[in-house]
Amino acid sequence: MLTVLHALQGQLLAAMQRAFQEAGQPLDPQLAPASKPEFGDFQANGALPLAKPLGQPPRAIATAIVKQLTADPAFAELCLEPQIAGPGFINLTLRPERLAAELQARLGDPRLGVPTVEMQAPVIVDFSSPNIAKEMHVGHLRSTIIGDALARVLEFRGHPVLRLNHVGDWGTQFGMLITHLKQVAPEALTMADAVDLGDLVAFYRQAKARFDDDESFQTTSREEVVKLQGGDPVSLKAWGLLCDQSRREFQKIYDQLGIRLTERGESFYNPHLQAVVDDLRAVGLLVVDAGAGCVFLEGVSGKDGQPLPLIVQKSDGGFNYATTDLAAIRYRFAPGPGGDGASRVIYVTDAGQASHFAGVFQVAQRAGWIPSPCGVEHVPFGLVQGDDGKKLKTRSGDTVRLKDLLDEAVERTEADLRQRLADEQRSEDEAFIQQVATSVGLAAVKYADLSTNRITNYQFSFDRMLALTGNTAPYLLYAVVRIAGIARKGGDLGAGAVASLTFSEAQEWALVRELLKFDGVIAEVEQELLPNRLCNYLFELSQVFNRFYDQVPVLKAEEPARSSRLALCRLTTDTLSLGLGLLGIPTLERM
RNA sequence: GGGGCUGUAGCUCAGCCGGAUAGAGCGACGGUUUCCUAAACCGUAGGUCGUGGGUUCGAGUCCCGCCAGCCCCGCCA
Numbered sequence: 001m002l003t004v005l006h007a008l009q010g011q012l013l014a015a016m017q018r019a020f021q022e023a024g025q026p027l028d029p030q031l032a033p034a035s036k037p038e039f040g041d042f043q044a045n046g047a048l049p050l051a052k053p054l055g056q057p058p059r060a061i062a063t064a065i066v067k068q069l070t071a072d073p074a075f076a077e078l079c080l081e082p083q084i085a086g087p088g089f090i091n092l093t094l095r096p097e098r099l100a101a102e103l104q105a106r107l108g109d110p111r112l113g114v115p116t117v118e119m120q121a122p123v124i125v126d127f128s129s130p131n132i133a134k135e136m137h138v139g140h141l142r143s144t145i146i147g148d149a150l151a152r153v154l155e156f157r158g159h160p161v162l163r164l165n166h167v168g169d170w171g172t173q174f175g176m177l178i179t180h181l182k183q184v185a186p187e188a189l190t191m192a193d194a195v196d197l198g199d200l201v202a203f204y205r206q207a208k209a210r211f212d213d214d215e216s217f218q219t220t221s222r223e224e225v226v227k228l229q230g231g232d233p234v235s236l237k238a239w240g241l242l243c244d245q246s247r248r249e250f251q252k253i254y255d256q257l258g259i260r261l262t263e264r265g266e267s268f269y270n271p272h273l274q275a276v277v278d279d280l281r282a283v284g285l286l287v288v289d290a291g292a293g294c295v296f297l298e299g300v301s302g303k304d305g306q307p308l309p310l311i312v313q314k315s316d317g318g319f320n321y322a323t324t325d326l327a328a329i330r331y332r333f334a335p336g337p338g339g340d341g342a343s344r345v346i347y348v349t350d351a352g353q354a355s356h357f358a359g360v361f362q363v364a365q366r367a368g369w370i371p372s373p374c375g376v377e378h379v380p381f382g383l384v385q386g387d388d389g390k391k392l393k394t395r396s397g398d399t400v401r402l403k404d405l406l407d408e409a410v411e412r413t414e415a416d417l418r419q420r421l422a423d424e425q426r427s428e429d430e431a432f433i434q435q436v437a438t439s440v441g442l443a444a445v446k447y448a449d450l451s452t453n454r455i456t457n458y459q460f461s462f463d464r465m466l467a468l469t470g471n472t473a474p475y476l477l478y479a480v481v482r483i484a485g486i487a488r489k490g491g492d493l494g495a496g497a498v499a500s501l502t503f504s505e506a507q508e509w510a511l512v513r514e515l516l517k518f519d520g521v522i523a524e525v526e527q528e529l530l531p532n533r534l535c536n537y538l539f540e541l542s543q544v545f546n547r548f549y550d551q552v553p554v555l556k557a558e559e560p561a562r563s564s565r566l567a568l569c570r571l572t573t574d575t576l577s578l579g580l581g582l583l584g585i586p587t588l589e590r591m
Numbered sequence: 592g593g594g595g596c597u598g599u600a601g602c603u604c605a606g607c608c609g610g611a612u613a614g615a616g617c618g619a620c621g622g623u624u625u626c627c628u629a630a631a632c633c634g635u636a637g638g639u640c641g642u643g644g645g646u647u648c649g650a651g652u653c654c655c656g657c658c659a660g661c662c663c664c665g666c667c668a
Contacts, residue, residue, distance in 0.1 A: 028608095035611070045610055051648060058648075086611045087648075131668080168668065266668090292666050300664090301593065308593090314666045321668045352662050354595060382596080383661080420630075452604060456597065457661075464603065468630040470616040471604085478630050486627050524607070536605065539615085550623095550632045569627095591630080 001102065001516045002113075002523060004078065005031065005042070008092065011075045012044050015068035020061075025053050033520075039085065040093030041513065047088040058088030066090060099512050100501040106515070107567055112575055113519045116158035121343035121374075123159045124332050125151040128254075128261055129349070131168035132246040133177055135201045136253050136402040138392050139350070142381045142458065145449045145584065147348035148259045149531045150379070152582045157526055162262065162340060166328065167250075169243050169265030174228055175221035178238040180207035189237055200245050253402055257442060258584060269327035273319045276327045277312055283367055291315030295363045300355075310359045322360055329364040333371055343374050346529065351380035351455065379529050382457035392460050410441035412462055417591075436591050440474055441466070443585045447473035450583055451535035471539045476576060477588055479542040482549055483573040484589045486566075491555055493570040501564045507548040508568060514544045515571050518579070531583060538579045545572045 012029035020027065030045040047062035054061060062084045069075050069082060069090075078098055083091040106113050127147020130136045136144075147163070155161045180203070182189065210217045228235040247263065254261060277293055280286040285295045293313030300308045312323045332340045347357060357378040364370055386392040394400055414437035421428060448465035452458055468474045487493045503509055521537040524530075554565045577587045 030608080030610085032607080032610085039611080043610085048610075048648065089611065129668095171668080290665075294665075309665060311666045316666085318666085320666065322666095324668090349668095350662090351596060353668080355663050356668085358595090380596085389660095416630095424628090453606095456604085459603065461603080464617075467617075472616090474630065475616095478628085482628065482631085489627055491627075528607085532605080533607085536615085543615090546631060547633095549627075550629095553627075555627050590628085 001041075002115075002519050004094065004098070004102065005520070007074070007078065008042060011069065011072050011078075012046070012065070015065050015072065015075075016046060018068045019064040020050065020054065025050060033517075034091065037510070037513075039089070040080075040083070040091045042092040042094075044090040044092065045088075047090065051088070059084060062088040062090050096503070096509075099509070099516065100503070102516050103512055103567070103571065104501055106571060112571075112578060113516075114156070114522050115519070119343065120158075120160060122162050122340060123154050124162045124164055124340060124342045124345045125154065125348065126164045126166050126328075126346065127151070127348035128259075129166045129168070130246075130250060132243050132265070133173070133200050133204050134168075134246075136250060138384050138400040138402060138405055138460075140402060141384060141405070141445075142449055142454070143348045143350070144254075144257065144259060145446050146379070146381055146454055146531060148257075148584045149446075149450055149534075149582065150346065150348065150525075150529055152584060153522065153525050153531075153534070156582055157522070162342070163260060165250075165261040165263045165265075167246075167263055167265040170267040170270065170324075172225050174239055174242070175223075175225035176207045176211040176217070177204065177242055178228065178235055179217060179221045179224045180210060181238050181242065182234075188241055189234060200242070200249065253406070256406060257446070258586070266321075266324050269324050269331060272327040272331060273323050276323055276330060277319075279330075279369075280312060280363070280367055285363065285366060286312070295366075297359050297362055298366075299362075300359065308359075310363055312363075322356070325357075325360045326364055326367075326369075329360065329376060330367075330369045333369055333374055333376075345374075345376045346379055347377070348379045348381070351382055354378060354380055377529070379454070381454040385457050385459045387459065387461055389459065406442060406445060409445045409462060409466070410438050412466055413437040413441035413444065416466065432590075436588065439586060439588055440477060440591060443473035443477060443580075446583060446585055447476070447535065450531040451539075453530065453532050471535070473585060474591075476538055476542050476580060477585075477591060479545050480573055480576050480580075480587045481589065481591050482546075483569045486554055486569055489555055491566050491569065493566060493573065499563075500560065501567060502560050503564055504561070505548075505552050507544075507552050508565065510544050511548045511568050511572065514541050515568070515575055518575050522582075534579055534583060538576060538583075541572065541575060541579075 009029060009031050012031055013027060016027040016029060028046050028049075030049075032043055032045070034040050034043045044065075047065055048058045050056075050061050051058040066082045066084060078094060080093045080095055083093075085091050102113075125147050127150075128140060128144040130140050151161050151163045184203075184206075211221055224235060228239055243265075277286065280293075280295060287294050287296060287309075289309060292309075292311050292315045294309035294311050296307040296309050298307070310322050311320060312326065314320055329345065331338075332342045332345050335341045349357070361370075361376050361378070364376070370376055384392045392400055394404075414433060417433060417437055417440075420426075421433075444465040448460070449458060451471055464470075465472060466474065468478070483493070503512060517537065521534055525534050548568070552565065554562065554569060557565055580587055
């Protein structure tokens, strides 16, 4: 309905100009979707702010606007007679035939009315980013799920999206890992093929334990870091083996979640780190303080009111994460072939890194690495908390492994499903049970995360996310299943445009109006980067559909109502499937 | 000390650029099954939007103070 909205916006503004062109006041129709169904489809609040400057009652102003508006034949074609309500709101209701026409246009449209962007510069979404040689844990859950959903929405809008996995594949911890590897599995370094190093987490723990206890191991580890940074072939080979092993483990999770990522770890930027510091020096931003290369931040002061530095070169000459992040920004905005030529770079990381990114972005900005119309954004999200409101931990107090968390969701779903089958005396084969349990379980985890505003902390609860009622994945998936049921029972949902759509019931019109909101919601998510807006919409759509399904017969209806209702079913399932798909959630035929 | 985020119904959360009587879901209570999957639907109860000021036609929303919780603050990421 965005095109309708824009048309109305123009008509309202023109009407206001005709009515009050002498006023010399800024005119804004303040057009918005109606706050309640009884107010129609849209409301224009623009009369109210004019009351004082014009010295007229707001309802009189609204009346004057409406008079001009109704004189516009284009408006009369779109809307019924506007209503003035309350202190001076102008309520607009679209003509039923316009609504039906809008719906008709979406029936044959795989994009469901969502336009494709013209601009073709790449958008980078930086998300997930686990550390090599460590396991993915609950801390990676939100970044991975939210980042994937945002990437999908941007891709759907037509942006070329680069999904970057900025894995932690460099740093001092590799000294001890490589030293340990060389001593424990020297044969791995001489073999041509990748070897299975087994449980990397245990491997990491062993290396860490030795590093903490054994002084000579520490010394060797430190020397190993230097060798690695110096490009020693054996050290590099060992490093590569560790990365490969980690990569295989990460990939299992990504496959399970259906998430596609391009790995480009921190090490990728190593060749560019020195240039970052050189550039900063060249533009006069670099200050050496206590031996460290710093850029002092503007508008950020520390304890004694002194400006706070961003350290880009340690006093020992080494680089740190700020250097790497700066190198990444510089590379991502730089034109090809030595850069990505991005127009927008989005970082999906936890809110705790907000000040770090603010500092890095400021320095990149001042260094001139972010070209003018382009933008860099931190997309923060809150902590994952347990039922107790504290950071989520296992019963023994350990960090929750992502794999365990996902497995438990699937197991719980399976147990639920088996119970239900028994209660209903339904019989399904094993493959069906596994498929439904996996699909619903993972969908529930994703949806629960995506459906709350990402900025606040998120309270993780299997019971809530797997509930079959309320704003949950199972509820939405069930709406899709119901429509699939109608199709199985003889409803033809595959037909093209229906000759004429006719609606008579309130539930039908409610569904029509809800379906037409889809394009606006997508535009909002693209701009605000808030997936919960899409979740809320899909939940409301499911509710409106369930009301319709409950109260209005489809298959048993007489023509022409039957075809029109089937068209509503078809558009509902298409919208839910597309919307859930953009959240990374596949739908089911039966459950 | 400085900075950031959060505070809305018993619980979990929405709330768009400041707009009409602040909304859902869960839980509670009460209904609905010859009928497309009741994993659903309908209804009732439940609020000093942390708090005190300010801005204005109008504030949950914007500004200032305060309270509470969480997070960040020089060589980890």
